[in-house]
Amino acid sequence: MIGSLTLIIALAPALAIVLILVARNGRAAEAINLAGSVITLVATLFLVIHLGGRKETFWGDYIIVDGLGVWAILCTAIVYFLASMYAVGYMRLIAEGERLNRFYAMFxxxxxxxxxxxxxxxxxxYWIxxxxxxxxxxxLVAFEHEAASIEAAWKYIIVVSxxxxxxxxxxxxFYWSGTFVLGPTYDMTWARLQQAAPHLNPAVVSLAFLLVLIGYGTKVGLAPMHTWLPDAHSEGPAPVSALLSGALLNTAMIGIVRYLAVADASSIPALAHGTLLVLGALSxxxxxxxxxxxxxxxxxxAYSSIEHMGMIALGFGFGGPLGVTGALYHMLNHSLNKSAMFFGAGSVMxxxxxxxxxxxxxISQRLPVLGALWLAGAVGITGAPPFGLFLSELTIIRAGLSREQYFVVGLVAVLLIVIFIGxxxxxxxMYFDDAQSASSEKGIVSPWCLAPVxxxxxxxxLFGVWWPQAMWEHFQYIAASLSSISFVGTTP
Known part of the structure; x- marks a missing residue:
């Protein structure tokens, strides 16, 4: 069952690409892509339910299905579905025909x-x-073929590469350091690296981890490697911005977390967690x-995405059951909230x-329904109650307090207040200043653009007022697998 669901998750978008290229029709392409996103989301939900706290590998241990990876896939599948729905209404305004067909194939x-x-x-x-x-x-970032979007695409590929x-x-x-323990050739799986970690040279492991952290941290958008993110997120079409922020950044963060588990098993956990905390606070x-x-x-x-990836980095940097749980919950909440914000921004623009x-x-006069929803999303994205980000940020702060990282927690609290106000x-x-001089003409927002918000x-x-127990238990399994410590009995 686990293997079949995993295969469906990969095959659904792959098959959608083939059918879109064969169809060569923009309207057919949007329907095929949307159907592929629905199949992906349904299969992912079933995978989360059936997986529980297990970990399975397939295809000669090249594929791993575990709680950490599946959680990132769930966040991606949700954003892929929401962005595909939004794209139906949004992309018709900026592309048509063969060009629209190419967009959905790349999407x-x-x-x-x-x-x-x-x-x-x-x-x-994973690097590939x-x-x-x-x-x-x-x-996709350069899809609109404007000077600013093309410049953003060049900056994106140069900095990230x-x-x-x-x-x-x-x-x-990392591979070279492992050869002194595992022999000249070995399968570089995450489990094999963790097993060999206690015997690896501390100096080499320290350098290797810092390079990996900076490298994948660039993709995550952690400061000071964040310079590509504001341009790429702001110049791409709104559905692409949602997928960049709500899916791509989480996928890159998974690599950092897996290497962090290797560092924890070696002799450099303090260096690894401390560096991650510095990058998170700096972000x-x-x-x-x-x-x-x-x-x-x-x-x-886009800068809000940098903020929230910094919070996720802080959660994993604090570590322990609360830190990991808060970071994982923040991943999901941020994916949902930031998708809604980019959707609203696209429609408003x-x-x-x-x-x-x-x-x-x-905005409230010209776009009353969307305006109300977007304003609620703005309150949520700042980490205010009663939305999910408040609960996940509070959990991460609790993790910092439990680790006695009082200076970091105090700094984070001050910065969150500044961000909330700003x-x-x-x-x-946008809502209240010069509202009297604003146009009273009612704007029309497509149902395809309103529904995903x-x-x-x-x-x-819902996640701000109720934390599902099953979700909490799933996070505990992940925290235990990362640290090889059982946290049974911990409660939200």
Missing amino acids: AGFALTTLVGPLMNNAGL AIELTTLISTF AGISLALLGTVL LFVASLFIVRQTGLKRLM RAYGTKRIPGIHG FLNHFRT WLALLPLF
């Missing part, structure tokens, strides 16, 4: 790479999967500075004909 391909990445049980294959996400998503090259060097160093600091002074609408959302915040006023101040401008925000509200 399904991008989803495929982010889905299979967490399944890679070989560190080298992450590199493929870069190659495919670059064309440089980071991924460092990750490759770190992977090679929040950089995001707070740019959020406060931002004038670009989608760039505002189309309605007002501008990407600049100062040029947008009176982010919502921009929405005050509802579908993202409703569970986000």
Whole structure:
């Protein structure tokens, strides 16, 4: 059952690519892509239910299906479905015919790479999967063929490729250090690395981990390697921005977490966790500075992604059951919330004909339904109750307190307050400043663009007031598998 569901998850978008290319019709392509996203999501939900706390490997141990990887796949599958639905209404406004057909083929391909990445049980294959996400998503970032989008695509591929090259060097160093323990050739699976970790040379492992952390941290968008993210997220079409933020960043974070487990089993856990905490706190600091002074609408959302990936890094950096649980819960909540925010941003930009915040006023009068939903999402994305991000951020802060990281927790608390004030101040401008001079003409938002915002925000509200016990137990299994310690009895 587990193997069959895993195969369906990979085959659904792959088959969608083939059918889209064969159909050569834009309207058929959007239907095929949407159907593929539905099949992927349903199969992923069944996989989460059937997997429980188990871990299985397939195809000569090249494929791993475990709680950590499946959770990242679930976040990706949700965003893929929501973005595919939104794209039906949004992409018709900017492309048609053969060009629309090419978009959906690349979009399904991008989803495929982010889905299979967490399944890679070989560190080298995982690197290849992450590199493929870069190659495919670059064309999506530049899809609108504007000067700014093409520049953003070039910046994206250059900066990220440089980071991924460092990750490759770190992977090679990990393999080389393992040859002194496991022999000149061996299967570089995550379990094999963890088993050999206590016997590896500390200096080599330290250098290898730092290279991997910087490399994959570039893909995650952690500061100071974040420079590609604001441009790529802001210049790509809104469905692509959602998939970049809600899916790709999580897929890259999985690699950091798997290498962190190897570091924990070696002699450098303090260095590994400490460095991750520094990058997480720095990401929040950089995001707070740019959020406060931002004038670009989608760039505002992009810097918010840097903030939240910093929070996830802090959760894994604090470690333990609370840290891991908070980080995993934050992954899901951020994927839902940021998707809704990019969907709303895309519709607002189309309605007002501008990407600049100062040029947008009176949203609640012009787009009443979408405006209400988008404002709720803005409150949620700042980590305010009663939305899911508040609960996950609170759990991460509790993890820091339990680890006696009082300075880091205090700094994070201050930065979160600054971000809350700065982010919502921009929405005050767009909703209330000069509202009387704003156009009273009602804007029309396609149901295809409105429905995914509802579908993202409703569970986000639910997860803010109720934490499902089954989900908590699933996170505990993952935390135990990462640290080889049982945390039975821990409660939310």
